[in-house]
Amino acid sequence: xxxxxxPSTAAAALRSGSPAPxxxxxxxxxxxxxxxxxxxxTALPSMAHDLPGSLPPAWTFSAYLLAATVVIALYxxxxxxxxxxxxxxxxxxxxxxxxxxxAASQSMLQLVLARALQGAGGGGLMTxxxxxxxxxxxxxxxxxYQALLGAVYGVATMFGPLTGGWLTEHLSWRWxxxxxxxxxxxxxxxxxxxxxxxxxxxxxxxxxxxALLLAGALCSALLMTQHERLQLPAWLSVGALGAACAACxxxxxxxxxxxxxxxxxxxxxxxxxxxxxxxxGLATGLALYAAVVFTPAYLQTAxxxxxxxxxxxxxxxxxxxxxxAIASSRLLRSRIPARGLGLVAGTLxxxxxxxxxxxxxxxxxQPLALSACxxxxxxxxxxxxxxxTMVSQRAAPVQLMGIATAVPVMLRSxxxxxxxxxxxxxxxxxxxxxLPLQPAGSAAAGAQALQWVWACAGATALLGLLACRxxxxxxxxxxxxxxxxxxxxxxxxxxxxxxx
Numbered sequence: 236x237x238x239x240x241x242p243s244t245a246a247a248a249l250r251s252g253s254p255a256p257x258x259x260x261x262x263x264x265x266x267x268x269x270x271x272x273x274x275x276x277t278a279l280p281s282m283a284h285d286l287p288g289s290l291p292p293a294w295t296f297s298a299y300l301l302a303a304t305v306v307i308a309l310y311x312x313x314x315x316x317x318x319x320x321x322x323x324x325x326x327x328x329x330x331x332x333x334x335x336x337x338a339a340s341q342s343m344l345q346l347v348l349a350r351a352l353q354g355a356g357g358g359g360l361m362t363x364x365x366x367x368x369x370x371x372x373x374x375x376x377x378x379x380y381q382a383l384l385g386a387v388y389g390v391a392t393m394f395g396p397l398t399g400g401w402l403t404e405h406l407s408w409r410w411x412x413x414x415x416x417x418x419x420x421x422x423x424x425x426x427x428x429x430x431x432x433x434x435x436x437x438x439x440x441x442x443x444x445x446a447l448l449l450a451g452a453l454c455s456a457l458l459m460t461q462h463e464r465l466q467l468p469a470w471l472s473v474g475a476l477g478a479a480c481a482a483c484x485x486x487x488x489x490x491x492x493x494x495x496x497x498x499x500x501x502x503x504x505x506x507x508x509x510x511x512x513x514x515x516g517l518a519t520g521l522a523l524y525a526a527v528v529f530t531p532a533y534l535q536t537a538x539x540x541x542x543x544x545x546x547x548x549x550x551x552x553x554x555x556x557x558x559x560a561i562a563s564s565r566l567l568r569s570r571i572p573a574r575g576l577g578l579v580a581g582t583l584x585x586x587x588x589x590x591x592x593x594x595x596x597x598x599x600x601q602p603l604a605l606s607a608c609x610x611x612x613x614x615x616x617x618x619x620x621x622x623x624t625m626v627s628q629r630a631a632p633v634q635l636m637g638i639a640t641a642v643p644v645m646l647r648s649x650x651x652x653x654x655x656x657x658x659x660x661x662x663x664x665x666x667x668x669x670l671p672l673q674p675a676g677s678a679a680a681g682a683q684a685l686q687w688v689w690a691c692a693g694a695t696a697l698l699g700l701l702a703c704r705x706x707x708x709x710x711x712x713x714x715x716x717x718x719x720x721x722x723x724x725x726x727x728x729x730x731x732x733x734x735x
């Protein structure tokens with residue numbers, strides 16, 4: 236069997252020259268994929284007005300989210316088997332074709348199908364950019380650039396609604412997709428020309444049944460949390476979707492336990508540090524999307540700010556994510572243990588949500604106070620982004636690096652989507668209870684309801700903080716290049732140990 240190329244061989248990943256053009260192309264594609272997760276939130280009314288069809292406009296958002304979340308793990312496994320470059324170019328091509336189809340859509344059905352195609356490419360970009368950076372740079376420099384990618388992803392997600400609103404107001408909602416086409420073509424050309432195709436991993440079969448069961452579980456979970464918004468038929472009830480999700484999840488776990496070549500080797504989760512970063516990924520996804528969704532909504536509906544003004548109040552969150560992500564990579568390179576840094580980051584996240592809840596109690600009409608409370612939250616998330624990537628890659632054998640990187644990314648996306656849907660239900664229930672006690676339509680009722688949202692989000696952040704206890708306590712820089720932090724396991728089948 237061919238031996239997979241260690242991630243340390245940075246020079247072998249490039250044909251020649253500097254890695255800067257390839258890094259810029261990777262960052263550009265990650266920005267486009269992150270923007271398209273949230274860019275339509277302010278453009279949906281215009282799209283519904285322009286396009287005929289009976290499908291609810293919310294499907295245009297959910298189709299992308301469903302497709303992107305479902306394919307993340309599959310891309311990671313395919314990258315392990317077939318190599319990073321072909322999978323990266325495939326994901327860019329699908330994203331490009333989906334964007335072109337979205338811009339040219341003439342009905343709501345066409346747009347929803349095009350968004351699913353676009354998501355099938357965008358989901359791969361979130362994992363494959365991280366994997367490609369791992370091949371471009373040596374271990375001593377890798378964390379810096381992976382932290383930069385994490386910061387870029389977070390900031391682009393926050394700028395999505397503002398970008399969509401500006402394009403819709405001054406040009407057309409079609410430009411939200413049309414601009415992707417030339418930019419993706421440039422990135423595709425640069426990466427195709429500069430990246431060298433590395434030797435693929437062992438040609439093991441892909442667990443197609445496992446992929447199908449995982450897709451069923453994820454789709455059922457996402458549809459269940461967005462049932463009312465998507466106006467699903469009565470026969471596809473929340474109970475039916477919940478039963479389907481539970482059945483697919485149990486079947487998937489049994490399949491992964493007994494399959495000779497599982498899609499997601501359960502042996503990864505036997506390492507406490509990997510289970511920890513998976514939990515942290517889930518918690519950071521919920522925290523990021525909760526802040527991005529509920530803060531602007533409150534500023535616009537309760538304090539009557541414009542969408543542009545509300546977006547600017549997210550600046551401390553963006554600054555915290557960006558600066559802390561870069562600082563985190565430097566601290567990890569300077570032999571600061573991931574556990575200590577993670578505990579600080581988790582504490583900052585919990586403190587951020589506590590401050591947000593207190594702000595809703597004592598200064599609900601002060602947008603600057605709300606904005607300031609976002610700074611520690613952003614700093615906590617920024618510190619954790621590089622830790623999640625670096626620990627997940629170092630906790631797994633080299634031949635499983637793709638799927639090991641993909642799973643926390645998938646859980647972050649799932650945590651954001653499902654978490655926001657559940658928090659929306661919490662907000663609606665709390666608002667319904669608060670309205671009789673407050674003047675009709677007053678901002679006080681919204682602030683009181685939002686306290687419950689921040690409290691629930693803070694509880695999830697506390698779970699992430701507890702998971703940080705299982706991060707490695709030794710500096711990761713002490714491990715030799717290409718070595719896994721995980722203890723070696725005997726080769727075999729099933730969950731106890733399997734060959735990739």
